[in-house]
Amino acid sequence: MSNTEINLKSLIGDNTREEFLKLLKSRTPFISHGNTESLKDLMSLPFLYSVESLAACWRDTVDVFNPKIADEISKTSIPPEDALHEYNNGSCILFNDVNRIIPEFDIWNQQIRREIGFSELTYVRNLVYATPAGKGNAPHFDQNFNFVIQLEGTKKWWLAKNNTINNPMTRHVIGQPADHELESYTAKQFPESFPTDCTEYILEPGSILFVPRGVWHMTEAVTDAVSFNFTFTPPTWIDIATTALREKLSHSEKWRESAIIDDKGPHNSEFNKLLNALSADAEHWKSVDFLEITEHQ
Ligand SMILES: [Fe+2]
Numbered sequence: 001m002s003n004t005e006i007n008l009k010s011l012i013g014d015n016t017r018e019e020f021l022k023l024l025k026s027r028t029p030f031i032s033h034g035n036t037e038s039l040k041d042l043m044s045l046p047f048l049y050s051v052e053s054l055a056a057c058w059r060d061t062v063d064v065f066n067p068k069i070a071d072e073i074s075k076t077s078i079p080p081e082d083a084l085h086e087y088n089n090g091s092c093i094l095f096n097d098v099n100r101i102i103p104e105f106d107i108w109n110q111q112i113r114r115e116i117g118f119s120e121l122t123y124v125r126n127l128v129y130a131t132p133a134g135k136g137n138a139p140h141f142d143q144n145f146n147f148v149i150q151l152e153g154t155k156k157w158w159l160a161k162n163n164t165i166n167n168p169m170t171r172h173v174i175g176q177p178a179d180h181e182l183e184s185y186t187a188k189q190f191p192e193s194f195p196t197d198c199t200e201y202i203l204e205p206g207s208i209l210f211v212p213r214g215v216w217h218m219t220e221a222v223t224d225a226v227s228f229n230f231t232f233t234p235p236t237w238i239d240i241a242t243t244a245l246r247e248k249l250s251h252s253e254k255w256r257e258s259a260i261i262d263d264k265g266p267h268n269s270e271f272n273k274l275l276n277a278l279s280a281d282a283e284h285w286k287s288v289d290f291l292e293i294t295e296h297q
Contacts, residue, residue: 005041006108008115011147011208011230017115024116024145027166027212029159029199036206039149042228043206047102048151051087051130051226054095055080063094070138071173092135095128098228102126109230118234120295121243127229131155136220139194140173144233146211150203153225157209160198160216164188168214169236194218203227235294244290249278 012020013032023030036043047057055062062083066074070092078086083093099105109124123144128151136155141162148157162168165186170179178190195216201209202222211217235243249255254274262268 006039006112008112010035010038011112011210013208021117023210024212027161027215029201029210029212029215031201031203031207031209033204033207035149035208039206039208042149043151045102048128048226048228050152051093052084054128054130055084057101058095059101063096065092065094067091067135069173069176070136071140071176073173073176087130087132090132090135092129092131092137095130096125098126098128099124112230113232116232118232119240121235121239123233125231127231129225129227129229131219131221131225131227133221133223133225137218138173138175139216139218140171141168141214141216142171142211143168143213144231145213146209146232147230148203148209148211149228149230150205150207150209151226151228152205154222155203155225155227156220156222157201157203157211158194158198158218159201159211160195162214162216163195164190166214167236169238174216240290240294244293247293248289 008017008020013030013035015023015030022028042048047053058080060080061077062080063072063075063077064083064086065071066076067090068074072094075094087093099109105126106124109126113122113124131153133153165182165188168182168186170182172178172182172190174191174194178186198216201207203209203225254270257270259271
């Protein structure tokens, strides 16, 4: 396998990197069709030729979605031959973290990550979804950015702007309980049904759909359909700051002390001393002090 054929350019079509970053930052989806030639290093891989060929070489469990919920929040993990049986009986199945079994994918993943400018702390993975005709995903948004490549069949996607929360740190499925932390920083109520002002996209083999973080989406396969995802979960500035701060503070014996909440409860003089010293130090902090810790390339 070549390690240079799939890069950011392969995924963003006619957009320049700068144009793509504008779309990413403004949470604007885009689709391009007819990329079979530029994606041939991916699409011509023998094990991606069909669901059967992928199941035959898969050495791990496969996720099968509960048809009533049609989302990864309700799934079972079963051997590939059983999953194939479920797929043939009308269930959506997911081959998770395909890059674990094909390490060369990580060369592409990391190259694309660097080209976009996502941190080294980004969680990058590849997923293969097999969806029987008439089935699809329940309406939801994700905390990650997705490039969806249609390998086989036709699938409809509906995307809609998220007017409830920007930059969510966890995903949410309409009609399901919200994550506790997500709810804590979301002032509005989540909608109870998919927004009506949505856009429909029809993916055929060779189509690429960019689904930005937080955008509502739901799907339905027109025919049996197989898609391959490049999924990027970059750290937020919160993650960068807390990761680097932990590293900085770990050099202090005082900060490494086991926290003991004494009789004064939250009014702890030792901890106050540490915080006062930290806030005095914080005045001099620069981004480089943090990014030198998290980024090594
Ligand atoms: Fe999703």
